[in-house]
């Protein structure tokens with residue numbers, strides 16, 4: 001079931017699915033829902049990230065918000081609370097670094113962990129992203145196992 005957000009771009013929607021019980025991470029994290037904002041200009045990549053999160057054990061309770069640029073992500077965050085943000089670096093309109101700066105400037109999603117999705121070519125920006133407030137990164141292409149090892153602990157620590 002997909003619900004379109006009225007005031008947002010066509011890429012921003014809430015995607016909530018009921019899934020088989022997998023309370024392992026939910027239980028560990030003490031959260032009934034894990035609301036995740038996935039920001040990437042590639043809709044295919046957003047789906048890959050979502051699938052990796054589900055395969056990493058977050059299936060039950062995972063609520064996914066999507067945005068195709070930093071600007072769209074800011075709009076989503078004005079209307080929704082999330083527990084975690086996964087963001088691409090290279091995006092048109094507003095890239096991942098400017099998105100991080102705007103998060104701070106607009107005091108949106110304070111304390112919410114932001115994990116960057118990087119490529120080899122955006123590796124040089126990772127250090128900058130960490131300085132701008134990102135708590136970690138995963139490099140494309142990644143496996144569900146890597147997501148489990150590198151992303152979920154950041155969620156626990158937040």
Ligand SMILES: [Mg+2]
Nearest residue numbers: 041088090091
């Ligand atoms: Mg991109």
